[in-house]
Amino acid sequence: MSTGLAALAPLAQRGERTSFTIRGARVFDGRTRTSADTVTVEDGVVTGIGSGLSPVPGAPVVEAAGGLVTPGFVDAHAHPVAAGVEALSLDLSGCDSRAETLEAVRRALSAGSGWLTGGGWRMSDFPGGVPTAAELDALDPASVRPVYLINADHHSAWVNTAALRLAGIGRDTPAPPGGVIERDGDGEPVGTLHESAMDLVSAHLPAPADAELDAALTEAQRRLHALGVTGWNDAIVGEYGGMSDALPVYLRAEAAGTLTMEVTCSLWWPRDVHDPEAAVQELAGHRFDRERLRTTNVKLMLDGIVESQTAAMSAPYCRCEQVTGVAEATTGTRYFSPAHLEEAFAAVQRAGFDIHCHAIGDRAVRDALDAFATLRARSGGDAAADHRHHIAHVQVVDPTDVPRFAQLGVSANLQALWAHFDEQMVELNLPVLGGERSRWQYPFGDMQRDGAHLAMGSDWPVSTPDPWQAIHVAVNRTHPTGARPEPLGPDQALDLTCALRAYTTGSAHLGRTRTAGRLAVGAPADLALASADPFALARAQIHTVRNLLTVAGGRLVHAAPSGRTTQ
Incomplete structure (x- = not known):
């Protein structure tokens, strides 16, 4: 060879x-x-x-x-420009422990000035998944550099005292709707912000230069091409979590002839939308479908993640204060009401967009499926229409809802690498889900048997973009790096042909690609x-x-x- x-x-x-x-x-x-x-x-x-x-x-x-x-391979759900920025700044994704993470941050703090940004830290490396400002402050006793570090899931930020002060976050600062400010027993912020609370600090970050963002895209393409990936769906194109809108970055690359990936963009549906029709009209001004670049779907984030108890559940999380620090029972966060979803889905579909949902908890999955059912009923079934709506992540799904994916023609966008007993699953998911809901996780096999259309992606930089690692877990429900050797729900494994199909033609279908994912x-x-x-x-x-x-x-x-x- x-x-x-x-x-x-x-x-x-x-x-x-x-x-x-x-x-x-x-x-x-x-x-x-x-x-x-x-x-x-x-x-x-x-x-x-x-x-x-x-x-x-x-x-x-x-x-x-x-x-x-x-x-x-076509990655059906990734954040490549954000990943490229992290890879070229302070990339903590390679750190295997709390000690390694802190040492990497210490070196970065001593090597520059101004804001220190980056990401990739793992919640499982810190007690309860909550790193503290005190840990960062100890690395920089003068506390002159504000620090903002996004975790691997991109649903939490770790900040130091200087950043909290700049943002004016204190004991009396209320958490914004849908956000969580981790606090100590006296009510003081400890330095970890979840979901929309991240925006309290990210709003103060300096905007990255165009050259930095262009370099990030170049690096993202290089890394994913090396793994056999030729197309991706950028799952958030818009301003989110301190990241700039990536659409101008893609447009510059397309004009320069340097866009080698075939890219589908998911236009971001902000969490504060009050008038869905007006929001859709604004997004429609950015809709196009070109040879290498298209903006054909809209992304709605319905909930958060299990680790921070912000994924939306039908019943309260188990009360495991020793694991998460959360003393009161909660059912997580629903960013949009069912009525809003129905109105938003209808407006988005009328404008010719596909709908791309983030849904982790069983309540969020059901909310999405209910809204799709209403949309289908109101459009008379719309059998001739070419809609490619999909729900990403589908971590916890009530078994009664699994058949509805095939029945409603809604694709499941799988992040298969997560479906095993890694440290985060063992330490931060299982204790708060409890036995029954833990068995509901990632029901890929049942979806396949029911005839649902499957696509696959990595959610990079949340996890590696290497398709073969995700396919390994999809087929085995284990991984050599796992915290436990037994499979997570072995009856939910996919056969190899199905997994390969999902990561190629399955994802290409969702992205409406012209060449990527086809041979x-x-x-x-x-x-x-x-x-x-x-x-x-x-x-x-x-x-x-x-x-x-x-x-x-x-x-x-x-x-x-x-x-x-x-x-």
């Missing part, structure tokens, strides 16, 4: 259209594993998929040695070459698969020299 990849590597650095042959491969075409063993590409276009095809004359030949060719003769090449054929591996070894070659929309964007993988 090394000769062909080595010849292609310099071309990949320039993102050129080129010709080559992959032979000795296995091929998954986006629907099924085929009998083909050869793929030919000429000037960026797929010219052959079959067995024993002649190589393209004069072009490099990549000997796949049984590796699997797939369509390029067909006569189309611009959009493909990834894996280091092995996962169908030939033991299921427990799927996580070992790595990406070697990526072609996006006809442009060669990644080749690992000598078969080595890079990220």
Whole structure:
């Protein structure tokens, strides 16, 4: 394999259209594993998929040695520009403990001035998932640099005393609607802000320069292309949590010809919308559908996350003050009333947008499904319409609601990597969910059996954007890095074909992509070459698969020299 990849590597650095042959491969075409063993590409276009095809004359030949060719992966739910900003600033996602996190922050504080921003810290590394301002203050005794660090989930922020003072947050500061200010026994803020409370500090952050945001997109494309990803759905395009609107960033890249991903943008539905029709009219001014960039769906965040007890539940969380510090029973946060959702969904669909919901708790999932049911009933079923509405995350789903995804034609946008016993699940989810609701988590298998349409994504930078890690968990419901070895709900595992389909054609369908996620003769090449054929591996070894070659929309964007993988 090394000769062909080595010849292609310099071309990949320039993102050129080129010709080559992959032979000795296995091929998954986006629907099924085929009998083909050869793929030919000429000037960026797929010219052959079959067995024993002649190589393209004069072009490099990549000997796949049984590796699997797939369509390029499409990440159905990611935040790439935000992830790129974090990767190029203070990236804490690689820290494996509280001590490592604090040491990384200490080094960053000593190396600069002004606001320190970044993210990626893990709630499971701190008692109750709540790091404190005191911990940050101890790293900078003079406390002259305000600090704002978003957690890996992007639903919480960790700030120091200087940042709290700048934002005027004290004992008497009320939490904004839908937000939580973590406090000590005396009512003083401790330094962790959840959901809309993050905005109290993020409003004071300096806006990043265009050059910084452009560099972030470039870095995001590089990292995801190295993993075989050729398209993504940016799950929040608008101002949120201290991040600037990414739409101008994408438009600049498209105009410059540097947008190598096929990007679908989810336009942000603010939490303070009072007039849905007016909000939709404003969003409609940003609606377009171009070859590499489109704004075809609207994102509504219906609730928060289980770890901070802000995911919306039908019954109160278990009272586990020793785990979360929350003494009073709560059912979480519902950002929108059922009446608002019904009105908003109707207005969004009339404007020609698809609807993209964040729903973690069983109450939020049901609210979304109820609103979709009302929308369907009021439109008379609308059988001929091409709506691609979807609910992302679907962590806790009442079993009675699972069949409704297929019945209503609502897709499930899965973040499969979360469906195992990692530290956050064991330490922060199970104790507050209790036994019954813990068994309701991530019902992927039941959704598949009921005939629901499935897509898959990473929610990067919340978790790794490597599709093979998510597929491993989807198939096994375990991961080698997990805190416990047994599977989480083994009956909810997906078969490998279904998981691959979800991460390619399934996600491409939701994003209305033109090329990404599809592999067909006569189309611009959009493909990834894996280091092995996962169908030939033991299921427990799927996580070992790595990406070697990526072609996006006809442009060669990644080749690992000598078969080595890079990220």
